[in-house]
Amino acid sequence: MDTKKKILDAALTLFSEKGYANVFVAEIAEKVGIRAPSLYKHYKSKRMIFDAILEEMKRSYDGQAAMLRIDGNDPAADAGKFAAVSEDGLVEMGVSLFRFFLHDGYTQKFRKMLTVEQFHDPELAALFTRQYVDDALSYQSGLFAMLCANGVLKGEDPQIMALQFHAPIYMLLTMCDREPEREAELTVLLEQHIRQFAKMYKGDENR
Amino acid sequence: MDTKKKILDAALTLFSEKGYANVFVAEIAEKVGIRAPSLYKHYKSKRMIFDAILEEMKRSYDGQAAMLRIDGNDPAADAGKFAAVSEDGLVEMGVSLFRFFLHDGYTQKFRKMLTVEQFHDPELAALFTRQYVDDALSYQSGLFAMLCANGVLKGEDPQIMALQFHAPIYMLLTMCDREPEREAELTVLLEQHIRQFAKMYKGDENR
DNA sequence: ATTAATAGCTAATTCCAATTAGCCAAGGAG
DNA sequence: CTCCTTGGCTAATTGGAATTAGCTATTAAT
Numbered sequence: 354m355d356t357k358k359k360i361l362d363a364a365l366t367l368f369s370e371k372g373y374a375n376v377f378v379a380e381i382a383e384k385v386g387i388r389a390p391s392l393y394k395h396y397k398s399k400r401m402i403f404d405a406i407l408e409e410m411k412r413s414y415d416g417q418a419a420m421l422r423i424d425g426n427d428p429a430a431d432a433g434k435f436a437a438v439s440e441d442g443l444v445e446m447g448v449s450l451f452r453f454f455l456h457d458g459y460t461q462k463f464r465k466m467l468t469v470e471q472f473h474d475p476e477l478a479a480l481f482t483r484q485y486v487d488d489a490l491s492y493q494s495g496l497f498a499m500l501c502a503n504g505v506l507k508g509e510d511p512q513i514m515a516l517q518f519h520a521p522i523y524m525l526l527t528m529c530d531r532e533p534e535r536e537a538e539l540t541v542l543l544e545q546h547i548r549q550f551a552k553m554y555k556g557d558e559n560r
Numbered sequence: 561m562d563t564k565k566k567i568l569d570a571a572l573t574l575f576s577e578k579g580y581a582n583v584f585v586a587e588i589a590e591k592v593g594i595r596a597p598s599l600y601k602h603y604k605s606k607r608m609i610f611d612a613i614l615e616e617m618k619r620s621y622d623g624q625a626a627m628l629r630i631d632g633n634d635p636a637a638d639a640g641k642f643a644a645v646s647e648d649g650l651v652e653m654g655v656s657l658f659r660f661f662l663h664d665g666y667t668q669k670f671r672k673m674l675t676v677e678q679f680h681d682p683e684l685a686a687l688f689t690r691q692y693v694d695d696a697l698s699y700q701s702g703l704f705a706m707l708c709a710n711g712v713l714k715g716e717d718p719q720i721m722a723l724q725f726h727a728p729i730y731m732l733l734t735m736c737d738r739e740p741e742r743e744a745e746l747t748v749l750l751e752q753h754i755r756q757f758a759k760m761y762k763g764d765e766n767r
Numbered sequence: 768a769t770t771a772a773t774a775g776c777t778a779a780t781t782c783c784a785a786t787t788a789g790c791c792a793a794g795g796a797g
Numbered sequence: 798c799t800c801c802t803t804g805g806c807t808a809a810t811t812g813g814a815a816t817t818a819g820c821t822a823t824t825a826a827t
Binding site: 356387388390391394395 | 773774775776777778
Binding site for chain 2: 369370371372374375465468469471472473475478479481482486509510512513516517519520521523524528531532542545546549550553
């Protein structure tokens with residue numbers, strides 16, 4: 354039952370691992386437990402499967418974005434939480450969010466697939482940048498602006514703060530995508546990064 | 561003449577734009593100005609062309625690494641230069657290095673090709689991480705350690721400093737790879753990032 | 768109970784792209 | 798001058814992978 358959904362999942366997994374062109378419809382079918390021609394009862398062509406995945410991706414983006422935003426989509430609301438939280442709390446939060454993005458099958462596969470297909474189509478390129486950079490930065494900018502206004506953090510340009518916070522995290526994430534065996538080691542770096550960032554923008558007390 | 565070299569260039573360009581599997585040998589040939597079967601006078605197969613590119617990439621890596629290292633491969637030697645340089649000088653330096661990596665055809669195509677093929681083969685994944693992350697970080701760590709020892713900068717963990725310096729730059733670079741029309745806008749961010757970073761780790765004088 | 772739609776299968780078919788065969792001109796070496 | 802190597806060409810050949818044809822079992826609706 355719901356073979357249609359199973360096909361999307363199987364295809365997404367394969368596309369994210371090998372890229373669209375390197376996946377045979379027969380492979381997708383096998384993963385689903387049927388034969389290749391049966392796929393065509395559900396999708397008109399291989400391309401259509403890809404397109405359906407893209408649709409899915411766009412639809413689910415709000416869901417992912419919500420996750421990215423800790424628990425809401427209003428930086429102002431979140432700022433209070435952060436203000437209250439300790440450095441350790443911040444680390445805890447960052448690490449668990451990182452782990453979620455790294456291990457959640459859906460999220461990870463979307464990310465890998467977009468990575469691999471990003472140059473095929475300007476639309477995909479734009480989607481990629483929006484999803485993994487611009488939106489994340491714009492949310493975090495708002496958050497940092499808030500925290501600066503509150504006097505919790507000290508910084509002049511929230512956008513740059515966001516870039517400096519987000520880029521290292523994203524880099525570590527993609528490293529784990531490539532070499533999962535390094536996760537432990539890189540998680541340590543992540544933690545140190547967040548700690549250092551917090552300290553740095555906390556104010557002037559050095560230590 | 562030197563068709564052999566022209567083939568590699570044409571193939572690299574195409575592979576970086578569309579990925580190995582989406583490029584037909586006929587396209588490569590056309591770009592070179594010959595017919596597909598003639599390619600086989602130079603390379604045994606399409607795969608061999610790819611492999612030759614990889615070889616080239618590995619061989620030329622030292623060259624690229626040297627560039628990355630400003631002008632040498634010894635952080636200690638470079639540290640002096642940085643110590644002397646002004647904040648503006650640092651920005652100038654960073655921006656021009658960024659521009660080089662962004663526009664140098666060879667460098668850019670390698671980067672894109674590795675990006676697109678990174679999950680096909682663990683060897684490529686490792687190469688990617690080494691080339692664009694680990695080596696850069698390890699060099700920069702050395703540099704920052706030096707500058708901290710000199711008292712030019714103030715920071716506790718050079719490795720984290722390197723991560724925080726390098727990751728934003730790399731992120732901006734890949735954004736330009738995807739959407740070249742945003743170069744101007746992103747260059748401004750780059751500049752602000754470097755400036756902010758320098759200020760931040762300069763010492764305690766806030767402003 | 769019959770019918771019609773659904774979703775699977777095997778066996779074609781089709782298409783396309785890599786590679787091979789086999790021919791030919793140019794040019795350097797003996 | 799002839800020979801042989803080099804690098805190009807056109808015209809097959811091959812192989813593989815997407816898609817189509819056409820059959821069948823199941824199930825839900827009339």
